[in-house]
Structures are given as C-alpha cells and as structure tokens.
Amino acid sequence: MEYLKCDRCGVEYRDQGSIDMAKNGKEAWEKTCEKDGVEARGLFPCPAIPCTGEMILCIDYEDQPCPHCGATLEFLTLEENRFISVAVMLGIRGKLEYNDVRDADMSTTEYRCPKCDFLIATDEEEAIRFLRSEAPKEAEVEQEKEKPEEG
Numbered sequence: 064m065e066y067l068k069c070d071r072c073g074v075e076y077r078d079q080g081s082i083d084m085a086k087n088g089k090e091a092w093e094k095t096c097e098k099d100g101v102e103a104r105g106l107f108p109c110p111a112i113p114c115t116g117e118m119i120l121c122i123d124y125e126d127q128p129c130p131h132c133g134a135t136l137e138f139l140t141l142e143e144n145r146f147i148s149v150a151v152m153l154g155i156r157g158k159l160e161y162n163d164v165r166d167a168d169m170s171t172t173e174y175r176c177p178k179c180d181f182l183i184a185t186d187e188e189e190a191i192r193f194l195r196s197e198a199p200k201e202a203e204v205e206q207e208k209e210k211p212e213e214g
C-alpha cells in the first residue's frame with residue numbers, strides 16, 4: 064500500500080487522490096528544485112507550515128509467513144560466513160598492511176526465519192522478493208492455464 068510521508072515532520076497522507084496528485088506534480092516540483100540548484104527529495108513540499116520537509120512516496124509491505132513454521136515475519140535473520148582473501152604486505156612502520164580485500168568463493172549468505180531458522184533466501188534480491196511477497200506464484204498459475212491441448 065502506497066502512502067506519502069513528510070521527511071521532516073512525519074505527517075502522512077494515505078488517500079489515493081493525494082497520491083495521484085503528488086505523482087502528477089512530481090515533474091513540476093523537480094523543475095522548481097532544479098532552478099534553486101537543489102535536488103528534489105520527494106514529490107512535493109510538505110503542506111504543513113512552516114515545515115521545510117518534502118513528501119516522500121513510501122510503501123507498506125505486509126508481513127510474510129515463513130514457508131516452514133508459518134510465523135509472520137517482519138524481518139529475517141541474516142547469517143553471513145565471509146571468507147576473504149587479502150593482500151598482506153609489510154608497511155613503512157614495520158606493521159602489516161591489508162589491501163585488496165576480496166570475498167573468496169566459499170562465502171555464504173543466508174537469510175533465515177528468526178523463529179524456526181528455516182532458510183528463506185541466499186541473496187539480497189531473494190530476501191527482498193520474499194519480504195515484498197513477490198514469489199513467482201502468479202507465473203506458475205498462468206503456465207497451468209496455457210497447457211497445450213492434446214488431441
């Protein structure tokens with residue numbers, strides 16, 4: 064669910080009319096800011112006087128159920144094992160200097176259910192997809208509809 068929130072005073076607008084109006088006025092506001100030599104942070108200036116904030120378009124996401132234990136999850140637990148390779152050299156003060164830090168192949172990133180420890184995602188994109196509930200369910204349903212006829 065989309066809503067508008069001021070980045071200074073925190074006032075919120077949740078009605079669709081305000082959101083549509085803000086989206087339509089976005090370009091004009093960006094141009095106004097450009098003239099002033101600043102970058103627009105939001106879609107339009109906060110109407111609460113004398114607030115100097117701007118209205119930012121935000122999105123509410125619903126909590127997702129863990130596929131294993133069913134607990135509704137606001138957040139995931141990130142477990143990261145980082146194996147790194149580093150170039151080590153002797154610096155001018157006689158101490159070791161570390162350069163060129165790289166992730167070695169064996170690094171693992173795991174996003175788990177905080178309740179039951181079930182592995183939910185293995186990279187950032189997957190974790191975002193889970194929390195935004197953009198699982199590829201719809202694609203699967205569509206494919207089933209398009210089964211080729213056998214005759």
Ligand SMILES: [Zn+2]
Nearest residue numbers: 069072109114
């Ligand atoms: Zn404000």
Ligand SMILES: [Zn+2]
Nearest residue numbers: 129132176179
């Ligand atoms: Zn769970």
